[in-house]
Amino acid sequence: MTDPDRPKTSTAAALNRLREMILTGELSAQSDHLEAELATRLGMSRTPVREATLVLQGMGLLEVRPRKGVRIKPITIRDMEEVYEILTELESLAAARAAAAGYSADDLMALKEATEEMDAALAQEDRAAWAAADEAYHTELVRLGGNSRVIGIVQMYNDQVRRARAATLDARPLPTASNADHRALYEAILTRDAEGARKIHRRHRIAARKLLTAILSDLGQPYV
Amino acid sequence: MTDPDRPKTSTAAALNRLREMILTGELSAQSDHLEAELATRLGMSRTPVREATLVLQGMGLLEVRPRKGVRIKPITIRDMEEVYEILTELESLAAARAAAAGYSADDLMALKEATEEMDAALAQEDRAAWAAADEAYHTELVRLGGNSRVIGIVQMYNDQVRRARAATLDARPLPTASNADHRALYEAILTRDAEGARKIHRRHRIAARKLLTAILSDLGQPYV
DNA sequence: GAATTCGATTACGTATACATTAAAAGGAGA
DNA sequence: TCTCCTTTTAATGTATACGTAATCGAATTC
Known part of the structure; x- marks a missing residue:
């Protein structure tokens, strides 16, 4: 048991690793990278790297530009607006569906726990812990919604939100009001108020x- | 000018061709295909085929199952419900955004034309023409919405809707009522009634x- | 000095070779 | 006959070789 879930293939390893490098900023936005360079860095041949970049392109994290290397996508305000619009619709759908599904308080345990973790993080002004719990909350919400495609899309776009968040976390005020919403949503789902939950x-x-x-605007992020 | 938009690479060719083969049913739902088999059929090596299958997996048209070949995904009722839920939300969003954008009648020309084509197709009871116009209508609607990611997602899922439609087209009644909705939406967008358009x-x-x-249920499609 | 052409470089796209390992087939023992 | 183990097969995952075509720079021309 040296490494329980180490990727089975190099392609999977490249995918995980490159994704992580992009999310952490180790590969910075707007930078270009040749396939051969990435292959060397990851200690593998071009083949699995190439396959991984194709998938990452599908996830919107980079762009394959023949003979210019892959370009790590920038985080523009416009991009974030698009992503948030989609997350708004799909998560609201999930909220409504979760309410309609008639879950018990037991079923909603994870949701409640995530809310409590956010409370605790706020009390300690621990932005990183808050962000982690917030993400867990949203993930659990869409899981309860029960639409597997929504789950996939939301996870994918959460990667992009996380990148933006990493760039802004210290610049933002603590979202103290946010948990009132989370509790209200919890109640709406428990009482099976689908339209209320959606709203x-x-x-x-x-x-x-x-x-x-x-915040992005304050930080001088370009709009496009 | 023998073939204006012939794909530049084999990978792109494989992608187009395999997608088409799946949409037309040439590769039937639930069937399995080895990489080598597909490569031979397309007259290329495994490499571009492999790359294409990874992308098609991302689009949800097939599943890569190591050592068992790629499995063309079935069209279950559950799948279609998921897809329709997402299209409902995202297209409704696009409708609201299109209304808010304040387009002129000129801007909405393509939308109007698609509606008229549907009228004409209905008059002639030409289901295929109706389906083509309906798809053009939805594509134009999301384009007007202006969110590039929504455009991409809707196009992707339209592929799956098209597969289901191909299986049901002759079994469905002519959607004579449908155009009343299309006209009402047109009016709502023109008068900038975002919430009306959404609804x-x-x-x-x-x-x-x-x-x-x-219809799928009548035809005996499995739920899962 | 600017633009253009030619050539060298090099990154990619594709084919192919090979190692790996899951699955299938076959055989031995109960 | 059934089960378990061994052997074989074969499909994938990865590395590598190589042709092609785009890019960069230098040299030439206007």
């Missing part, structure tokens, strides 16, 4: 989007 | 989904 979450997401774009 | 389109999509799933 609450939509409002929540729109507020989050305004906050992020304002 | 009209949502209702439209929900009705379409009920129709399709009922």
Whole structure:
């Protein structure tokens, strides 16, 4: 048991590693990288790297530009607006579907726990812990929604949100109001108020989007 | 000018061709295919085929199953429900955004034309022409919405809708009521009634989904 | 000095060779 | 006959070789 879930193939390893390098900024936005360079860095041949870049392109994290290397995608305000619009719709859908599904308090345990973790993180002003719990909350919400494609899309775009967040985390105020929304949504789902759940979450997401774009704008991120 | 947009690379050719083969049913749902088999059929080596299958897997048209070949995905009722849910949300978003964008009648020309083509197709009971115009209509709608990621997702899922449609087209009644919705949406966008546009389109999509799933069910498609 | 052409370089796209390992087939023993 | 183990097969995953075509720079021309 040296490494329980070490990737089975080099392609999978390249995918994980490159994704991580992009999310952490080790490969910075707007930078270009040749296939051969990445292959050397990852200690493998071009083949699995190439396959991974194709997938990452599909996930919107980079762009394959023949003979110019892959370009790590920038995080523009416009991009984040697009991503937030989509997350708003799909998560609101998930909220409504979760409410309609008639979950018990037991089923909603993970949701409640994530909310409590956010509370705790806020109390300690621990932005990183808050961000982790917030992400867990959103992931659990869409899981409860039960649409596997929504789950996939939301996970994919969460990667992009995480990149933007990494660039802004210290610049943002602690989102103290945010948990009121989370609790209201919890109640709506528990009482099977589908349209209420949808509205609450939509409002929540729109507020989050305004906050992020304002911060990105302050930080001088380009609009396009 | 023998073939204006012939793919520049074999990978692109494989992607186009395999996608088409899946959409037309030349590669039937649930069937398995080895990389080597597909390579031979397409007259190229395994490398570009392999790259194409990775992308097609990302698009949800097939599943790569190591040592068992790629499995062309079935069209289950559950899948279609998921896809329709997503299209409902994202197209409704696009409708609202299109209305908010304040387009002129000129800008909405393509939308109007698609509606008229559907009229004409209905008059002649030409289901194929109707389906083509309907797809053009939805594509134009999301284009007007202006969110490039929504455009991409909708196009991707339209492939899956097209597969289901191909299996049901002759079994469905002519959608004579459908154009009333299209006209109402056109008016809402022109008068910049964002929430009205959203609601009209949502209702439209929900009705379409009920129709399709009922037909699939009649045809004995498995739920999962 | 600017633009253009030619040539060298080099990154990519594709084919192919090879190692790996899951699956299938076959055989031995109960 | 059934089960378990061994052997074989074969499909994949990866590395590598190589042709092609785009790019960069130098030299030439205007």
